[in-house]
Structures are given as structure tokens and as C-alpha cells.
Amino acid sequence: MAEPKRTTLSIRERDVPETALVPAEELKRQLPGVEPERQLNDWGRSERIEGIYDRLVADFYYRYWFRAEVEGIENIPSTGGALLVSNHAGALPPDAAMIAKAIKEEHPHPRPLNITVEHFFKGYPGFSMLVSKIGCVAAHPANVHRLLFDEEQLVLVFPEGRKGTEKLYKDRYRLRRFGRGGFVEAAMRAQAPIVPVCVVGAEEAAPIFAHVKLMQRLTGFLYFPITPTFPHFGLLGMAGYLPAKFKLRFLEPIHFEEEGMHEDKALVQTVAHEIRARIQENVWDMLAKRKSVWFG
Amino acid sequence: MDSKRILITGISRYWGGRLAQALERFPEVEAVIGVDNEEPQVELERTEYVKVGAQHALLRRVVEAAEIDTVVDTRLVVDSATMPGSRAHENNVMGTMNILAACTGGDSPVRKVVFKSSTHYYGCHQDDPAFFDETMSRPHPPRTGIERDIVEAESSLTEFAERHPETAVTILRFANVLGPDVETSHVKLFSLPAVPMILGFDPRYQFVHEDDVVHALEHAVGHRTPGVYNVAGDGVLALSEVAGLLGKQYAPVLPPWGTGIATSLIRRLGLEIPPEALNQMRFGRGVDNRRFKAAGFHYQHTSRETVLKLGEYLRLHPVVRGAQEPYRYEREVEDFLRWSPHVKNTRDKAVSALSRDQLAELQRLLTSFADTAGIDLGEDPTAERVAEAERRAAAAEEAARDASERIDKAEQAAERRASEAEQSAERRASEAERAAERRASDAKRRAKQAESRAAAEAEAREAETQAREAQARAREEARRAAPARRPVEHYDDLAAEEVIALLGSLEQGDLQTLREYERGHANRTRVLGAIDSVLARGITRV
Numbered sequence: 157m158a159e160p161k162r163t164t165l166s167i168r169e170r171d172v173p174e175t176a177l178v179p180a181e182e183l184k185r186q187l188p189g190v191e192p193e194r195q196l197n198d199w200g201r202s203e204r205i206e207g208i209y210d211r212l213v214a215d216f217y218y219r220y221w222f223r224a225e226v227e228g229i230e231n232i233p234s235t236g237g238a239l240l241v242s243n244h245a246g247a248l249p250p251d252a253a254m255i256a257k258a259i260k261e262e263h264p265h266p267r268p269l270n271i272t273v274e275h276f277f278k279g280y281p282g283f284s285m286l287v288s289k290i291g292c293v294a295a296h297p298a299n300v301h302r303l304l305f306d307e308e309q310l311v312l313v314f315p316e317g318r319k320g321t322e323k324l325y326k327d328r329y330r331l332r333r334f335g336r337g338g339f340v341e342a343a344m345r346a347q348a349p350i351v352p353v354c355v356v357g358a359e360e361a362a363p364i365f366a367h368v369k370l371m372q373r374l375t376g377f378l379y380f381p382i383t384p385t386f387p388h389f390g391l392l393g394m395a396g397y398l399p400a401k402f403k404l405r406f407l408e409p410i411h412f413e414e415e416g417m418h419e420d421k422a423l424v425q426t427v428a429h430e431i432r433a434r435i436q437e438n439v440w441d442m443l444a445k446r447k448s449v450w451f452g
Numbered sequence: 453m454d455s456k457r458i459l460i461t462g463i464s465r466y467w468g469g470r471l472a473q474a475l476e477r478f479p480e481v482e483a484v485i486g487v488d489n490e491e492p493q494v495e496l497e498r499t500e501y502v503k504v505g506a507q508h509a510l511l512r513r514v515v516e517a518a519e520i521d522t523v524v525d526t527r528l529v530v531d532s533a534t535m536p537g538s539r540a541h542e543n544n545v546m547g548t549m550n551i552l553a554a555c556t557g558g559d560s561p562v563r564k565v566v567f568k569s570s571t572h573y574y575g576c577h578q579d580d581p582a583f584f585d586e587t588m589s590r591p592h593p594p595r596t597g598i599e600r601d602i603v604e605a606e607s608s609l610t611e612f613a614e615r616h617p618e619t620a621v622t623i624l625r626f627a628n629v630l631g632p633d634v635e636t637s638h639v640k641l642f643s644l645p646a647v648p649m650i651l652g653f654d655p656r657y658q659f660v661h662e663d664d665v666v667h668a669l670e671h672a673v674g675h676r677t678p679g680v681y682n683v684a685g686d687g688v689l690a691l692s693e694v695a696g697l698l699g700k701q702y703a704p705v706l707p708p709w710g711t712g713i714a715t716s717l718i719r720r721l722g723l724e725i726p727p728e729a730l731n732q733m734r735f736g737r738g739v740d741n742r743r744f745k746a747a748g749f750h751y752q753h754t755s756r757e758t759v760l761k762l763g764e765y766l767r768l769h770p771v772v773r774g775a776q777e778p779y780r781y782e783r784e785v786e787d788f789l790r791w792s793p794h795v796k797n798t799r800d801k802a803v804s805a806l807s808r809d810q811l812a813e814l815q816r817l818l819t820s821f822a823d824t825a826g827i828d829l830g831e832d833p834t835a836e837r838v839a840e841a842e843r844r845a846a847a848a849e850e851a852a853r854d855a856s857e858r859i860d861k862a863e864q865a866a867e868r869r870a871s872e873a874e875q876s877a878e879r880r881a882s883e884a885e886r887a888a889e890r891r892a893s894d895a896k897r898r899a900k901q902a903e904s905r906a907a908a909e910a911e912a913r914e915a916e917t918q919a920r921e922a923q924a925r926a927r928e929e930a931r932r933a934a935p936a937r938r939p940v941e942h943y944d945d946l947a948a949e950e951v952i953a954l955l956g957s958l959e960q961g962d963l964q965t966l967r968e969y970e971r972g973h974a975n976r977t978r979v980l981g982a983i984d985s986v987l988a989r990g991i992t993r994v
Contacts, residue, residue, distance in 0.1 A: 178746045186742035188686030191756055198688040198738065199582055200656050275579040278735060281652025281708035288656075298581035298588070302740075 200288035222402035237304035244320030246362035305346035337428035344418035455522035462527035469494035491781035511554035530570035544601035627684030631662030655736025862923035884922030
């Protein structure tokens, strides 16, 4: 996640007091109000579609297919912005949906979760319509900042990104590099806490045995994996998950209350490493306590 | 209002016309001047139209002559369906450069430039942020002609702003405009029976109402707000939501692949979807509109309300279409309405006094007149006094003209009467007349002086009485001179019989004189007849 390029136009430097540097708090006050007549919010999230999806898909998988088990849900704040950081796995990762559903089901104050997704989704016909309707936003630093700071919402990021979903079954539960620490920077800028999340079960639910580079190039997909159900069951096979037992663990939040921390790149990197290490440790701990992949 | 003397480019296009109409309502705006190649399409009250395109040398002369302090550039073409690419480029890039060139120069009076731009500046791409703010540049170089033009035009503005730190440059980037009057590609798309979409895409759209566009430009003219601002209504709508608000179906008729080919086919059928709109129909765009709100601007419509308003219009339009005659600009009529002294403003009749802006205008005219005529108007004369003096002066002038007319008449009468009178009487009469004339001209000259206007009236009246006196005197003179030529003493006291009795004793010449006199005075037919008979006898005798 790269910082958006600051324009070098000098008009800005001179006119900073009028335009660029309107106090952040003032801008926060100018947020557009909610129009209760609307079913969609400004991000394109649709109450109606989300409701249908929740009842038809998420509910089934959460309760009966993955039989999700949750611990530490109280670590998610009831108010204010918070950045959830999770490990990531699976061909068409089911972990994000399960985290969102867990908050909806278990948290005393259920809040909508904004899931950051790759920009690529916006280019796929059909997907591009659907993902934004059910609460996914493009993983752009400006989007994350607006959600965390201005709108004070919950945001879920997968710092591993594509590298996480691409990894093969033999590399399961070994966390990839956490990007360039952009998520830490975003949280520091917005002064929002980071809640690390560990997910166990996703690797077994949608294992990837191999990648077919040629097909990837031919179809223009992000990747072309070989899974237990794909490609021989067609596109729907991407969502054909094995019934692995899901376990979710929300760790204690990390707070950043000092201003300007995000400018210290070394600190950002350190914190990113630390968070990765904590998630990795907890994942291993959860794996060690798991007796069965399918029954927990 | 921060600006007093405003130049609007693109007056013949929709935005220029609308803005001029809005600005000329402000009494504190002294002058609104609209320039364009073509004639205005809307009725303007006091905006002056100068037919000049983007020729910087000519524009600069206009700017300097009219001491323009604010230039509002509304010309930018942001919809490639409106004109071919090369013309749009000429207008957007070269035109902007020329207009900025007209505002340069060390002694340029321009202190503010307001530029109407578009959120097409940001483009529409897959990896866009959900809300562009003003500090972000577009993630990829522009690929469509219009976007390239906008980026180029804006860069020449930033360069101008750099070189002229004393000039406030405001760039307003407007989102897609909708409204009953404005014509854009999107209004056309939304007027179709169903809203066309690209299959599998439901882009996010943000709109701004046409009235909000005018108000935003007005806000930038009225306040000092240098910098770049996004102008878009609150709320970002999905295209399917727009269709719902318009009460229409959405029709995913465009294929997700080969969309360009499909659009060129559709163009053959008469529906133009410009390339920049096509990008938007795929990826959509949202902008952060908070900075302009923080600068004090209030929107009247959210995006949703804007679409609803358009929907209302689209439903009503087929019913009321053609009810109003379109406006046509006629140079002579406009000039007459602005400059003829015979035009009585309807607003005056209602208020009976001059309005504030008219007084200001009058005062300005008077001062400039006083400057050229070298008259000292004194320390800050109040507008009322000046107007009153002006009116009195006009009345005095009128009276003086009247007087001189009457003098002329009197002079003619006196001349006729005194034709038979003595030279001295004539001289005196002409002297009196000259004096009257001198007085009258004196009165006329004085009447021109604003401060002694009232006196002029009195003078004129005096001149009039003088003239009347002169006339009376001349008549008296003539009467007094006449008896010297009277052939009979106390002729006037004599009765007709007595006169007739006397006739026999008179000479031929005396008889002639007497006849003239009698005709001129008593004009008794018996006497005249008698004289004639005596004369006739005398002639036979001779």
C-alpha cells in the first residue's frame, strides 16, 4: 500500500491554509450526513444485498459448515475506528466473511466491518458489483484513512495480500511478509487501535495444491489455482470449501495515541513486524491445541 | 462581494450566461463583461457583451480598459460529445493559455481568476481511491482527449498562479452536472427509456445540480478562496440506484469486453457515449467535497436530490415542451436597452426613486464626466444630492431652451411690429434681444455646472422675463415710434366721420400712410373705404 502521490503543484504549497490544510477535525465535521431514504451508503454498500448475502451464505457457512469458534471478541472496541489485521489464506478466502460474521454474531455491539480487497476486483465484471455491495472497499490508504479517522468504522486488512492467498498447502500457516507496513501507518495516522486477528481453518477449507501460470495468463485472473474443487467444478468450485473447523482469536488491541507517529518509518516497520510475530505465535498456539482439522 | 468588475468568458455558453445573470443581480458588482465568439443565448440585464474570442491581445485591451479585477473562465469543455476533439483542444488548452496571457503583465488589474474545471481531471481507474481529494493527482496519465485537455489546462493555471502570487487562482472541479437546463452526455443517457450500463458493473457516481454549480462559481467570485476545490453534491450513488431514483429500469446493454466497439456501433444508432463517460460507467468515481464546504459553501442539493430533480423534469418535460420562446440576441435592441436615455427602468416606476446600483452608476458617470470636464464636484457629494442636482439641471436646461424659443418668437413679433418704427427702436429691440440671448446662453452654460444647477433655472426664468420685457418694450417702442409718422394729430381720438371729413385736406402720401395706419389699428371699413375712394379720385386727378 503506497501513500498516494502528493501532487507537486506549487499552487498547493502556497495555498495550504485554504485548501490542503483545513484542520482534520473541521473536515470530519463536514462529512456528508446519512440519507435515511437510501439503501446504499457512499461506499456502495447495500443494506439489502448484504442482508440477503448474510442470510443465504454467511449464516450457513458460519454456523453449519465451518462451525466457527470465537475467542477474545471483547478486544474489538464498541466505538471509534479500529483496524483489524488478520492472516490470510485460501483460493477464494473465506476468512474475511467469517470475521465479519463473528463480529455481527458475537459482539455485544455488532458493527459493520469494511473489508479491504484488491483493486483487481473492481475490474472483474460481476464481482465489481457484488463486492462493494457486501461491504468490501478497495485497499487504498486514502480509503482506510477515511474509514478509520473520519467515519470511525471497523476496517479489516490482510497485510499479506495476494501473497497470502497464493501460498500453497505445503506452506500453510506460515505468514508471508506484511507488505511495507502501510496498514500500521494508516492506523497511526488515524490514531486508531490495531486489533490482530488469528484465523485457523481457512488453509484447510480451500487448499491450493498448485498454480497454473499458463491458464492465469490466458484467463487474466489473479491466479489460476488447483484446489479440490477447481477448476473441474467450474467457477463455482472456487467457493467450494471443505468443511474445516474455523477458529478465530481476536488479540488485545495496540493503541497509537501519539500524533505524527506514522512519519517514523523505522517505528512503523518495527510495529508491523511485532504484529506479524504476535499473529504467527498465536496461530501456532491454536494449531498446537487443535486436535482435529475437521472437528477442532 | 470580493470582486467588483468581472469578466466572464464563454458568455454564449450555458455556464457563462447563467453566471452573468447571477452576478448582475449583486448591486455591489460594478460591471459584468461577457466575452465570446458567439452571441449570448440568455437575456442579460446589464452585462455587456463583447464579441471577442480567446485572442489575448484583444482580451487584454478589454481587461485593462474596463479595469477588470476578476476573470471567471467558464469555457472549459468537459464533454467530448459537444464538439470534435481538435476544437475542444483548441478551446481548452490554447484558449485557457490565451485568457491567462490576457491577465498577465505588470500592471494587470486582475486580482482573481476563477476556473471552472471538472473531476474528469482525476480520470476513472481500477485503482482509484473511493474519494478523490484535492491533494491527489490522478494515478495514471490521461488516455482520453478531454482528460488530457483538462490536465493541461489546469497545469497552465498552476503555472500562472506560481508566477502571480498576488492573484488568487481558484480552480473548481465539478462532478457530473445534472439539471433541467444543462445538456450533458449523462443527462442524455438518463433521458433514455432505460439507463444503459456495462454488464457486470455498477459504478459509483456523484452529481452536482446546475444551480449549485452557479452558486459555487458565485461563491468563488464573492470570496477569496485560492486553491483547488472539488464541487460535488453530498452522497455517492450507484448507477443502479440512479436508475431507481429516476424511476427507470437499468439496461446492462454494453458488454464488459469490447465495450469500445459496442459504443461505436451504438453511435451509429445515434447515441453518443463519450470515452470519458465510458470509463466512468465502468469504474465510477467519488470525490471528497468537504474542503469547499469548509470554505463556507453550502450545497442546496445532494447527489440524490439532484437525480430526483432531474427525474421530475424528465417526466414533466414532454408536457411543457416548447412553451417558451428561445431567447435571441439582437445587438441593436441590447444597446438600446442599455444606453438609450429613453429607457425607463420598470423597477424605477415601482420605487419612484433611483435604486442603489443606479445611483452608484450615476455617481460613477458624474465623477468621470467631472474629471473630463474639469469640474470639481466637491468632497464626496451624496448620490441623492447629485441626482437631485442633475434633475434640476435638466429642468433648468429645459426652461432655458423654452425661454430662448420664446425669445425667438418675441423677436420675430417685435421685428414685424417695429418694421415701420424708428431705427432707434429697432436697435433697442435688437439690443434687448441680444441681452436676452446672452443671458440665456449664460444660463445654459451655468446649467452645465452641477453645483449651480438650481441657479440656472432662476437665471433662465429671469432671462425669460427679460425676453418678455424686451418684447413688451419693443412693442411699446414701436407704438411710441408710430405716432411720429401719424399724418393727423390725435388721430386715435377721432371718430370715423371726423376722419372722413379730414381726408380731403390730406396729401396723397399722407393718405397712403393713414390707410396703413388705419388698417394696422382700428381697421374701420368705412374709413378704409373712404380713404380708398379719395385715393382713387386723387389718382384720376393726377
